[in-house]
Amino acid sequence: GAVVSQHPSWVICKSGTSVKIECRSLDFQATTMFWYRQFPKQSLMLMATSNEGSKATYEQGVEKDKFLINHASLTLSTLTVTSAHPEDSSFYICSADDTGGTEAFFGQGTRLTVV
Amino acid sequence: QQQVKQSPQSLIVQKGGISIINCAYENTAFDYFPWYQQFPGKGPALLIAIRPDVSEKKEGRFTISFNKSAKQFSLHIMDSQPGDSATYFCAASGTEGNKLVFGAGTILRVKS
Numbered sequence: 001g002a003v004v005s006q007h008p009s010w011v012i013c014k015s016g017t018s019v020k021i022e023c024r025s026l027d028f029q030a031t032t033m034f035w036y037r038q039f040p041k042q043s044l045m046l047m048a049t050s051n052e053g054s055k056a057t058y059e060q061g062v063e064k065d066k067f068l069i070n071h072a073s074l075t076l077s078t079l080t081v082t083s084a085h086p087e088d089s090s091f092y093i094c095s096a097d098d099t100g101g102t103e104a105f106f107g108q109g110t111r112l113t114v115v
Numbered sequence: 116q117q118q119v120k121q122s123p124q125s126l127i128v129q130k131g132g133i134s135i136i137n138c139a140y141e142n143t144a145f146d147y148f149p150w151y152q153q154f155p156g157k158g159p160a161l162l163i164a165i166r167p168d169v170s171e172k173k174e175g176r177f178t179i180s181f182n183k184s185a186k187q188f189s190l191h192i193m194d195s196q197p198g199d200s201a202t203y204f205c206a207a208s209g210t211e212g213n214k215l216v217f218g219a220g221t222i223l224r225v226k227s
Contacts, residue, residue: 006158034214041222043217043218043219044159044215045217046214046215049214095213103161104213105161106159108158
């Protein structure tokens with residue numbers, strides 16, 4: 001089956017710094033990737049849709065200048081949390097559509113803790 | 116606005132029993148209804164999915180029942196095992212590819 005890999009699995013950063021999270025489709029090309037955010041004991045909330053070669057589409061209420069998304073190739077999308085604050089601490093998960101767009105494959109998630 | 120409503124919030128089932136989780140949706144443009152299983156600290160993994168052209172789909176111990184007129188679908192886990200203890204999410208997507216809308220989740224605990 002298709003594999004989506006996120007890196008890092010967990011990261012701790014100081015308040016005010018920026019953190020980059022990578023999402024890679026390992027054995028397929030993904031023109032579209034999605035970034036989700038999940039708080040403890042809550043559901044996944046879509047943050048943005050990442051399209052290869054074009055600007056990401058952000059969901060209402062998500063600050064595009066704070067959560068920078070780059071989808072420079074068909075196998076890699078990155079999410080950069082800029083000027084991180086403790087309230088940005090969360091579990092960030094990406095997913096990628098397979099070639100036919102019939103199924104979304106999820107990464108293992110990245111636990112971000114801002115101290 | 117929550118487009119997919121999931122219940123119950125939590126569920127305790129005896130080993131060997133049937134676990135049933137229900138979801139209801141509002142958007143009639145949805146045409147793909149997957150169920151995901153998530154263990155703590157991990158990303159969600161697809162369990163089983165259904166499209167509106169069928170009313171039921173079974174894969175091993177997992178069955179989805181789908182009622183298009185009622186805009187409801189449910190997950191049945193037969194012969195539930197302690198290893199099934201996890202959080203289960205229903206989801207739906209429609210015309211925007213695999214842009215998924217998730218239910219609130221159900222924490223399942225299977226007692227041995």
